[in-house]
């Protein structure tokens with residue numbers, strides 16, 4: 001079965017370009033069938049983007065970038081962004097979106113979880129995680145985050161309140177020194193874990 005998180009989506013390619021103004025900047029995003037949130041920006045993604053903590057000079061990982069909205073917005077505020085995804089169609093669309101938005105301080109890499117950034121560290125890992133990929137995937141993202149964060153680095157993620165928020169928060173509390181709720185609304189929570 002083909003999902004938005006499959007390596008090779010089985011659906012024929014359809015694209016739709018959207019315009020999004022958020023955090024003081026406007027962007028054009030190509031979205032695609034077979035890639036998460038076709039034709040729109042997801043409400044959870046929007047809440048994450050509006051509330052995420054960013055600093056100039058940071059190196060950031062956008063894990064599970066999809067068509068790239070998180071990483072591309074982040075690139076306007078930080079030094080460098082690495083965007084990764086397991087879905088090859090997402091990778092090609094995210095690369096297109098870097099060009100369209102003239103982003104020069106970000107790159108897109110294909111691969112699962114932390115595979116594409118092995119041995120690398122970041123100031124923040126930011127993700128709208130692939131909840132439908134299952135609890136094991138979510139767990140891997142959270143428990144392996146500290147290995148890829150500098151001291152004091154942040155794992156920032158959005159999760160549906162009734163689809164794993166409790167589980168994720170508890171896991172983050174076991175894994176991180178401190179966990180803060182950055183935002184809540186429209187059935188989502190944004191959490192930050194401090195390494």
Ligand SMILES: C[S@@+](CC[C@H](N)C(=O)[O-])C[C@H]1O[C@@H](n2cnc3c(N)ncnc32)[C@H](O)[C@@H]1O
Nearest residue numbers: 005036045064065066085086087112113128130
């Ligand atoms: C909820 S979507 C978020 C996409 C994008 N960041 C956004 O907010 O629109 C999760 C993304 O994670 C990707 N994904 C699923 N399993 C993955 C894995 N094991 N490693 C990396 N990315 C994965 C999916 O292909 C999907 O693009």
